[in-house]
Amino acid sequence: MGNPWDRGPRPPRKGPPRREEVRLYGLNAVQAVFERRPQAIRKLYLLQSRVHALRPLLAWCVQNRVGYRVVEAEDLDRLAASSHHEGVVADVLRTAPLALDDWLAALAPGAPALALWLDGVGNPHNFGAILRSAAHFGAAVLLPERSTLALSGAAARVAEGGAEAVPLVRLPDNDAALARLHGAGFASAATVVRDGEDLFALQPPARLVYVMGAEGEGMDPGLAGACMHRVSIPGTGAVESLNVAAATAVFLAHWAATRC
Structure with missing residues (x-):
């Protein structure tokens, strides 16, 4: 499966997302965004062990040129500032109240x-x-x-x-x-x-x-x-x-x- 964003060994961004974005983590949290407003997804990071479970989301990312990257657990720990990420982190557009x-x-x-x-x-x-x-x-x-x-x-x-x-x-x-x-x-x-x-x-x-x-x-x-x-x-x-x-x-x- 092609990845429009993964263009080499660049480390994942460790800083916070832009102010209009929120960094979500957890399988159900990310899946819920994909089911209800996939166009809000801006970047995706995941473990190799989550590729199968997230295959429909990854296919959508390829079709819509949204970048994703398979990374190591310690990378996700840093991105989420938590070890409770369940193998996936996503930067998504924040919904205004x-x-x-x-x-x-x-x-x-x-x-x-x-x-x-x-x-x-x-x-x-x-x-x-x-x-x-x-x-x-x-x-x-x-x-x-x-x-x-x-x-x-x-x-x-x-x-x-x-x-x-x-x-x-x-x-x-x-x-x-x-x-x-x-x-x-x-x-x-x-x-x-x-x-x-x-x-x-x-x-x-x-x-x-x-x-x-x-x-x-x-x-x-x-x-x-x-x-x-x-x-x-x-x-x-x-x-x-x-x-x-x-x-x-x-x-x-x-x-x-x-x-x-």
Whole structure:
């Protein structure tokens, strides 16, 4: 199979990709990009042991003159800055988040819809786990106006391909975002560790935004106070709370169960 980029023994680039690109790694993460938006792939690095599994992707690269290179494991370790690359690394074009108004306009009138507002969540592994759960349950992810959270290689790998299935939506300021969401028929629920309504005693509405707080500090008190509801996950009390990613899966599963 010909390779339009491999023209000799040049070492793979060790620096970060350009700003409009993101370097992804992990078999499911890279395969998901190929399945949903192959034109976003700019460069590909892989182990010889992954050639068979990635043959359709390599054939596409040849047909579209996208460079790929078979490299050694230590090269991938450097490219991904991780040993958890599963034998493949790709530089792909980053997808810009949608504007809130555009996302709302694309929803079917009156159809159920679920979203997660991530207020201060920053850990890429938690973000990846949240994206995986959001993909499973069909939720969008809303990013606050000043949030620096963005898809990274680590988050995409943990998401196991789910990142490509989840709409990322950029919010305006908190007050404007809540007003537009409420105006579109969404209820808002601040998720709190204690003193909230019992999640399992509630019948969630067809359109709902769960506001998830930061891993350590929790959510902005003003934002929590502006939400229509405050909800908590009841438990034994043996631990103070669930990790934000684990809690997200519980909240999403409860909403999905009520739609059955």
